[in-house]
Amino acid sequence: MDIKEFCLTHGFDMSRCTVALGGGDFGMTELKTSPIEFLTLAEDDFERGGLAALVNATTNVKRAIVGQLDQLLISFGYPSLRWNVPKKIERLRALGLLAPRLLRKVVDMRNILEHQYATPDLKDVEEMLDIASLFVMSASAMFIPFDDVLEFSLTDPTATENSVKRLTAGLNRESGRVFYTVYAYEPGEYAERCVGQCEIKSGHVLFEAMVKLSASLMLQYKVNQALSDFDAAYAQL
Template sequence: MEIKEFCLAHKFDMSKCAVDSGGGSFTMTELKTSPVEFLNLAEDDFERGGLSTLINATTNAKRAIVCQLDQLLISFGYPSLKWNVPKKIERLRALGLLTPSLLRKVVDMRNILEHEYKAPDLQSVEDALDVASLFVMSASAMFIPFEDVLEFSLPESSVRDSSVTHIIAGLDREPRGVFYTVYAYEPGDFSSRCVGQCEVPSGHIIFEAMVKLSASLMLRYKVDQAFENLDKAYAQL
């Protein structure tokens, strides 16, 4: 059952809800070579100095960034290894995860090196390393831990119109994919009782809106925009 059908079946209006986030068991997928390892190689190259090492530092700084993009996207169930960099950045922005605009400058600098054979200058390489380090470290920090549970609760004034008082969405990763499992609860004599569930798969517009909301709540950054984004996503269904 689709999430909108699920909410309609339980007469649950997500746009009227208060939202809390929590949890923290969702971790990034391990890759054979990590972004940090590429970052260490770039920094080692830079320290040695000379034209060849500046070129190697630029290459490895880009690899650190792209590897971090892939690690984040793969963790949320996206087949990003097949995508070009602009598409990776686009999907990561949709998820509300960290994508500084400066990333584009590092990628462009590497492309100029590859296609126009222009050697990077010392300051540009140093800036590239700073951007790569900032991106890799900040992305890793989001997963210590990543809050993977969202609870949507109706205010008392709306409860009488719905038998369900709240729904809980938990982020799961299994061999078959990454998805939110959404549970609906109605009040009982002693505790809430689960009366139904559905799944929201990776790539779904609501999946991306939920990840974006979790990230915004964790960082306390652009929270209102994240709520607006969820409402717009739900309205498109």
């Protein structure tokens, strides 16, 4: 049963309720070489100085940033190793996960170096290091830990005759796949009772909207926009 059918079955409109974080401990998938390790190499190269070191620093800066893009995307179930950088950034934007426009400048610098044999400027490499550090550190901090549970509660539970008054959506990773499990609850005499569940798979339009909503609520950044994007995604179903 897909999420739209699930909500219709239980008479629950996810776009017409309050949303709150419910905690969680979802972490990033480990890579063989971490973005932090590439960033450290880039900083060591920069400190050594000289043309060869600056070239290596530029290379490792891009590896740190692209590695961080991949780590985020792989953590949420996307096969990003097969994607080019613009596609990686676009998907992270859809997920609301830290893809600032400045990243394009770093990628462009590496492309100029590789394809036009340009010599990297000391000031430009230093700026790229600052951008990479900000991106990698902020992405890591966001996952200590990532709040992976969303709770959807009717604004006015008495306004509907349907028994389900609350849904929870928890992010899961198992057997190489990532998905939300949505549970429906109805009030009981002593406690709520779970009356059904369904899954929202990675890549689904609502999956991306829910990750973005979690990130916005955690950071308290553009929450209204994330809520609006969620409503728009739900309306597409």
